[in-house]
Structure formats: C-alpha cells, structure tokens
Amino acid sequence: MFVGLGRDKNTYTIPKLCNLFVGIPKCGNKGERYFRYLGVYRVSRVESLNVSEWEALGQGVRSTP
Numbered sequence: 001m002f003v004g005l006g007r008d009k010n011t012y013t014i015p016k017l018c019n020l021f022v023g024i025p026k027c028g029n030k031g032e033r034y035f036r037y038l039g040v041y042r043v044s045r046v047e048s049l050n051v052s053e054w055e056a057l058g059q060g061v062r063s064t065p
Contacts, residue, residue, distance in 0.1 A: 001043060015044035 003011050021035040054062065 003045075012043050012045045015042055017041070018043045 017040050020038040020041050022038055024034045024036055026033060049057075
C-alpha cells in the first residue's frame with residue numbers, strides 16, 4: 001500500500017490490521033461493482049522509496065487506472 005504526504009503523513013505510524021478488498025474491473029455497462037476480499041494484512045509505515053526504487057515498479061503499480 002502506498003500512502004502519500006499531506007493528510008496521510010501520520011497514518012500507519014503504529015502497525016494496524018486492515019482488511020484488503022480489491023476492485024474487479026466492470027464487465028459491460030451494468031454499473032455493478034464487485035470486490036474480492038484478499039484477507040487481513042498488517043500495515044505499518046516503512047522508509048520511503050527512492051527514485052530508482054519507484055521507477056523499478058511496474059506502471060500498473062505506480063498508477064491507478
């Protein structure tokens with residue numbers, strides 16, 4: 001999970017358990033949105049990525065469609 005600065009800068013300073021749901025792409029124009037539950041994860045803040053680490057990530061990871 002990537003969190004930014006601004007309002008997010010003080011989040012997850014203490015490890016926390018979070019439920020993870022991932023949106024599944026829509027099929028057609030029904031407007032229904034489905035999510036897949038992937039489990040409970042322990043989330044904690046770590047050191048920021050440097051530029052080369054960020055650029056090494058795939059485009060699908062770095063941007064939200």
